[in-house]
Amino acid sequence: MVYCLVKKPTPITGLLLLIILNRAILASLDVPYIIDMGSKLVIALSVAALILLIIWGYHGVLPLLFGIEIGGGMGQVFLVAVWGWNLTVLLSSIISMATGMLGVSIIMNIESEHQQMIEADGESEYVIEVEDVYKDYVVGNIVVHALRGISMRVRRGEFVAIMGPSGSGKSTLLNLIGALDKPTSGKIYIDGVDISKLDEDQLAELRNRKIGFVFQMFNLINRTSVARNVELPSIITRMPKKKRIEKVRKLLSILGLDEDAMKRRPIFLSGGQQQRVAIARALMNDPKIILADEPTGNLDSKTGKEVMEYLKMLNRKLGTTVVVVTHDRSVAMMADRILHIMDGKIIREEYVGDGYGNE
Numbered sequence: 001m002v003y004c005l006v007k008k009p010t011p012i013t014g015l016l017l018l019i020i021l022n023r024a025i026l027a028s029l030d031v032p033y034i035i036d037m038g039s040k041l042v043i044a045l046s047v048a049a050l051i052l053l054i055i056w057g058y059h060g061v062l063p064l065l066f067g068i069e070i071g072g073g074m075g076q077v078f079l080v081a082v083w084g085w086n087l088t089v090l091l092s093s094i095i096s097m098a099t100g101m102l103g104v105s106i107i108m109n110i111e112s113e114h115q116q117m118i119e120a121d122g123e124s125e126y127v128i129e130v131e132d133v134y135k136d137y138v139v140g141n142i143v144v145h146a147l148r149g150i151s152m153r154v155r156r157g158e159f160v161a162i163m164g165p166s167g168s169g170k171s172t173l174l175n176l177i178g179a180l181d182k183p184t185s186g187k188i189y190i191d192g193v194d195i196s197k198l199d200e201d202q203l204a205e206l207r208n209r210k211i212g213f214v215f216q217m218f219n220l221i222n223r224t225s226v227a228r229n230v231e232l233p234s235i236i237t238r239m240p241k242k243k244r245i246e247k248v249r250k251l252l253s254i255l256g257l258d259e260d261a262m263k264r265r266p267i268f269l270s271g272g273q274q275q276r277v278a279i280a281r282a283l284m285n286d287p288k289i290i291l292a293d294e295p296t297g298n299l300d301s302k303t304g305k306e307v308m309e310y311l312k313m314l315n316r317k318l319g320t321t322v323v324v325v326t327h328d329r330s331v332a333m334m335a336d337r338i339l340h341i342m343d344g345k346i347i348r349e350e351y352v353g354d355g356y357g358n359e
């Protein structure tokens, strides 16, 4: 707590301290019983809010508290009117109304800034734009040039495959697009937002709300049920419970998994089923983009094709933009467009079908 107040003072912790101080003065004076009680309650609530703020970060406690401040201040004005003129109570009520309103406005500002940062214009035709991106990995005194000047764009609702031999930089590129890592140089725009401008919290928010990841190894949690695995991303975004459960059911049924499979732990399902669970999980927050890194790499070719069919269906039906990394030509052929990558560069672009998503 001391750490938070001293090292990371924010306007909100400052305001909370002001509330506590204001009410402490009031509580220590000879004021009517009800004001005294109210002050003690507000002190207790503010201390609780400070502690919660430190443990959880901002979690909705504060708007309530600042709301109480505004209400409390108005209550005091009323009491002054009833009980007669009292300078301390009057000053305290003005301070509490002002701090309450200031607090609410700070919170509203933080919220809207947060939204604005990850919610760009939405006008741009491209949901992914990569501009001259380089990525070096430094291992000891060796520098690996994983990406050497990649530029690419993906339209909304497009299905793109990135193909290339092992070590050509496919995963590196996908991780950068997914904001899991930062480029050494160059720019990446997701949904029109320059992601180099976002801080860690905003990046986490962007990943959670806009991007669904699917990996070769499925990355499911085997300690818990399939349903719970799928539900997880929506718990983080605080989706209401009822909606969560409905959505889990709907997604799993779209992906051909029944009630029985829902209750099992992922480890007891086949590889193809596990990958479909991972896709359902990736879809839980209605992402605009699905990024899949060798999603069929651990599956036999028939099951792999099936998983790709599901991705394709979601792309067509929900309009989700899909980027699939693969080194398998038959997998890549299911996309609208294939980007061939070699030694960290795009060497060729290939349109599949008529280039409009029809085969």
Ligand code: ADP
Pocket: 137, 138, 139, 144, 145, 146, 164, 165, 166, 167, 168, 169, 170, 171, 172, 173
């Ligand atoms: P692909 O997915 O196409 O197989 P990667 O993107 O994984 O290729 O890797 C591209 C190059 O970058 C390879 O030479 C790989 O060894 C190197 N590389 C990838 N990740 C790292 C890392 N975290 N540290 C060092 N080198 C890495």
Ligand code: MG
Pocket: 170, 171, 172
């Ligand atoms: Mg890879």
